Amino acid sequence: MIENGLRDLYLRYIAALNAHEFGSMDEFLSEEVLLGGEPGTRDAVVEVLKGIVHAVPDIHWEIEEMIFDRDGIAVRLTNTGTPAKEWLGVRPSGASFKIVEYAIYRVRDGRFIHMTNLHDSAEMLRQLTT
Template structure:
């Protein structure tokens, strides 16, 4: 049996996100999960990802820091892209956004079981308004 490498797992997850290969989320996310402290599903995660990239087709996630404590993973990332459609209630301004994200995950049996993230919403809204 090979040892599960959390860093490699997370790197593969980020590669799938940045390739917008959301059909691969079954490799990374359990069918039923806890998302932002609420019962949810992998289908909801996928729908959320598609809604982001529908409005921001060049949306890109970049891991800045990762901390691992057993099955808990904390990540600081930056998210970039240029909205081309209304997003989060704001029409596109043609200007790119660059926002910080802080995420906490729990991995069980080689997949995310709990997923939660916080963005700098104030900065994001300011950037969206242009």
């Protein structure tokens, strides 16, 4: 996939995430996906995403930077939200978070086959508990 195709794929993916359109994830995710190097499935990824939105209904992913290399995408995002339900062991208090996420994807046949994400979880927990 050339850079413009990868860019378009990722922009549509983030738009679907932000709209909570989980029924369209088969457009973006292969049936079998490596999640941080571990074998997984599209359904497993969708369940994780649904769980996040269930706990943080206003979660928003904002793209800050994208880099493309052949069949790979590297992204820096800002994630924001206010948990409405217990999440990551923290009861909702009305506190919001704003953290950085780094994500790396590999694409084959127009779908993600490898997804790795790194979040500043310690910073997020600090924001939610202070």
